[in-house]
Amino acid sequence: MRLELHRFEMPLRNVFTISRGSMSTQETVIVELHHDGESGLGEAPRSSYYGHTAESISSSLESIADDLAGYEFTTPEALWSWAQRRLAHDYFALSALDQAAHDLYGKLQQTTVFARQGLSWTNVPSSSVTVSIASIEAMVRELEGYAGWPIIKVKLGTPNDLEIMQALRQNSDAILRVDANCAWTVEETIRNSVELAKLGVEFIEQPLPADAPIAAKREVFEESALPIVADESCQKEDDVRQCDGLFHGVNIKLCKCGGLTPAFRMLAEAKSRGLLTMTGCMIESEVAISAAAQLGPLLDFVDLDGAVLLARQPANGVKVELGTIHPPQDFGCGVTLDSTLA
């Protein structure tokens, strides 16, 4: 198998701000995995929270390129086990490689990734689109720009979170969700949950820091007026078990867990434990969005607006329009690279 790496700096439509900081461009690494006359695509973007740069992701992947040249490809799952031992320090790189392996395998077998899992494209929930932190007036303007989207996710973690939500509620009938990105205390979360429930908010994503004490997470789990979904607290496979009894649901993202192979296993485990299931994304191109969309039939909540937030991106894949996730139009993950779009 031959690895080819592409790096892109993708401009965002608007500055994107969460409780930890702002960004106006996103750097991403796209992996092209060549084998038997076909090629598959995968992606991992930079993330300062998780400590990965385009440089570090590229060098992790380059470090296994020679070994991969002699590797006998059978299935994406076998490749994941092989690669996990070599990329245990870099799950973003592992995720990009695994997405590419699933895309490649589907193209070779002439099937989509979700169909290979025995799934059909039914009951795929609509995706939210994200309004990030700004002045209340600017957040209302951004919300108005998303007229027609049925679900809006709002980034919080400011001194005036409830005021923001009251203003947004007055200006929209959409389903509202909030994501505090670790910025709240136990008391704030419980108090906010009561007020947000009155505004019809659907759930709260990751109110407490990922490393908050178990007793704090349990108190929020038991006292919150709204369901609590783990994001930063649910990264890898073992975390699903750890979240059971401390969260009502888990937000599984490919780059956190190391790709589609573990994501399918995590969703099965979450469902068997009665946890709500969600898949989210980073700000990333249609390469990673097309891969994550394959999980769609297994999800209660979807947040796959990553490519929607970009002004330009280098791929042609699964489209998310006014919340609707269109079914993949091609085998594998249903995505092709088109550098002229970048």
Ligand SMILES: [Mg+2]
């Ligand atoms: Mg989140």
